[in-house]
Amino acid sequence: MLIKTLTMINFRKYEQVSMEFGYHTNILHGENGAGKTTILEAIHSLAYTRSFKTRLDADLSRHGQAGYQLKGLFSDHHGTDHEVRLKVESSRKKLVSVNKKGLTSRAQIIGKFPLVSLTPEDGDLTFGSPETRRLFFNKLLSQVDSLYLENLQTYARILKQRNAMLQDYANNGTALDRVLISTLDDQRASISAKLHDVRSQYIAEFKQLLYGSYEQMEQEKVLKMAFISNVRITGGEPESLYRRAYQDSLNEDMRKGTTTRGPHRDIFTFFLNTKDLRKFGSQGEHKLVLVAIKFAEGHFLENHLHEAPVFLLDDLFAELDVKRSLMIVESLQGNHQIFITTTDMADLRNHGLKVEGDTLQVIDAGAIQAHG
Ligand SMILES: Nc1ncnc2c1ncn2[C@@H]1O[C@H](COP(=O)(O)OP(=O)(O)O)[C@@H](O)[C@H]1O
Ligand SMILES: [Mg+2]
Structure with missing residues (x-):
């Protein structure tokens, strides 16, 4: 996979x-605030319909503007070009098109233009809450299985409705519609079993790639x-195990005003020498695991999509030691x-990166702005 050209209008x-x-290799060079990360954000926004930094389009629109537009020309390993456009207008939805054909769901584009990004925010992947890791694996699996993404979206809709009912009961004493809850839980159990199946299958494969790269x-x-x-999925048929767990936890859910059981609470944990990395890992250990995760992510995507992902490495040399970065x-x-x-070309050279030659392009982020 390649991105050949990018156009940004009123984007940051x-x-x-x-x-x-x-x-x-593209080096995006410029001082702090020059707009380097923004270029990576634009590429990511085209490929995944959203930035890796924010979900708020208002933040991405240039100050004083009500929307923005992006256009990118991607090229797959067959050499076929795909023009992706993304347009956000003030009061309207986000419009995304591939080769002029408008998309009706995210699932139509997720996985078509694979990227692996390593940015300062990614530190959360090993340091942050379980939610961060769930999001990471959901994004990864969504790219190789569009049905998984659709199931996730349906699950999220059901969960939202169920939580709203529980909250209304817990906070306002509104009577709980038990028939509706039971219908929702039947649907939820069926989708939970599917999500669980995909997770178990792909995570086993991901683990091997992760251990290899580490x-x-x-x-x-x-x-x-x-x-x-x-929910423990052994000794029975997954869908009925989920259904039973959802019935059994209803009282607790009513007390707490939220849904306590289900795949939205699944946990992914990293252990270094059997110790929980999040609790006991040093800075250096965290970074190394993060790099291993990113390599594994790249391999995983390539194995399934048969496209080499584009790597977006933001502030790599500031984040990692020279040896690892190189x-x-x-x-x-x-x-x-x-x-x-990078803010400093000399820094790259000093670190031993060959910054001359026809395989390397230097883009001066500051200068783009000046001439734009
Ligand atoms: N919505 C926006 N409108 C205008 N300027 C913005 C917006 N969002 C961020 N900026 C500006 O963009 C600059 C940051 O760009 P960024 O791509 O993060 O730079 P770099 O990565 O080169 O340090 C900052 O000067 C910031 O004020
Ligand atoms: Mg930056």
């Missing part, structure tokens, strides 16, 4: 700019990952299009 600080990218960087320690289903860049160079942001 950019009024109207177009740029061309190199097919191999082992390449660190042989002294052992990384393990666990997927812990919130290892990442060198292992990706040649078989992936990569984007690296």
